[in-house]
Amino acid sequence: MNLITKRLQLREWRDADREPFAEISADPAVMEFLIPLQREKALGEWIDNQINHMQAHGFCFWAVERKEDGIFIGTVGLRKVGYEAFFTPAVEIGWRIARPFWGLGYAPEAAQACLQFGFDTLNLSEIIAITVPSNLKSRRVMSKLGMAYNPNEDFDHPLVPKGHYLRRHVLYRLLRDQWQNNN
Numbered sequence: 147m148n149l150i151t152k153r154l155q156l157r158e159w160r161d162a163d164r165e166p167f168a169e170i171s172a173d174p175a176v177m178e179f180l181i182p183l184q185r186e187k188a189l190g191e192w193i194d195n196q197i198n199h200m201q202a203h204g205f206c207f208w209a210v211e212r213k214e215d216g217i218f219i220g221t222v223g224l225r226k227v228g229y230e231a232f233f234t235p236a237v238e239i240g241w242r243i244a245r246p247f248w249g250l251g252y253a254p255e256a257a258q259a260c261l262q263f264g265f266d267t268l269n270l271s272e273i274i275a276i277t278v279p280s281n282l283k284s285r286r287v288m289s290k291l292g293m294a295y296n297p298n299e300d301f302d303h304p305l306v307p308k309g310h311y312l313r314r315h316v317l318y319r320l321l322r323d324q325w326q327n328n329n
């Protein structure tokens with residue numbers, strides 16, 4: 147299942163994406179607000195998990211390619227939240243774009259296609275997004291997508307160790323009805 151936007155193609159993963167994905171995940175600017183991802187895991191397990199998620203559920207964090215030149219620029223997509231929290235079960239939207247391609251609106255463009263797929267095709271009633279409070283770029287994308295933030299729903303991520311500086315998270319929500327009203 148591929149999703150097409152004006153400038154991008156969200157497609158299934160290829161082995162040729164593994165090295166560039168590992169490079170993106172080794173960039174300290176990209177990973178500033180993310181738990182480090184070992185090179186071996188970026189090359190193997192992380193992408194394998196997306197492929198398995200696609201087979202199991204029909205969606206995942208897709209590989210994102212720029213249409214004009216076929217360059218792999220990162221990943222944007224949907225996945226089932228893999229831990230228990232007050233807002234689960236839930237499907238989350240997320241993104242990771244290579245540094246040279248920031249600021250061009252690629253993440254929101256790809257994310258809009260994911261929201262449309264999630265609401266119109268998967269018939270989800272809500273899609274959420276999470277990040278750490280200081281990740282303003284990611285929060286900006288959430289806002290641009292029309293997602294709503296409630297400070298009363300800040301939470302400690304159960305998979306991040308107690309005391310870790312990335313443990314506290316913010317939660318953004320988007321209901322299908324809200325999204326359909328805005329689009």
Ligand SMILES: CC(C)(COP(=O)(O)OP(=O)(O)OC[C@H]1O[C@@H](n2cnc3c(N)ncnc32)[C@H](O)[C@@H]1OP(=O)(O)O)[C@@H](O)C(=O)NCCC(=O)NCCS
Pocket residue numbers: 175176177179180240241242243244247248249250251252253254276277278281282283284286287
């Ligand atoms: C968050 C991210 C996906 C945004 O992707 P993007 O395609 O650049 O999105 P946009 O072009 O809409 O830019 C979003 C905001 O980032 C900021 N930004 C854009 N380019 C930037 C740059 N070169 N340097 C610093 N900030 C920049 C701006 O505030 C922008 O908001 P604006 O459009 O109102 O000016 C990208 O920055 C990224 O991959 N970050 C690292 C991974 C990450 O944190 N993922 C989210 C985990 S929850």
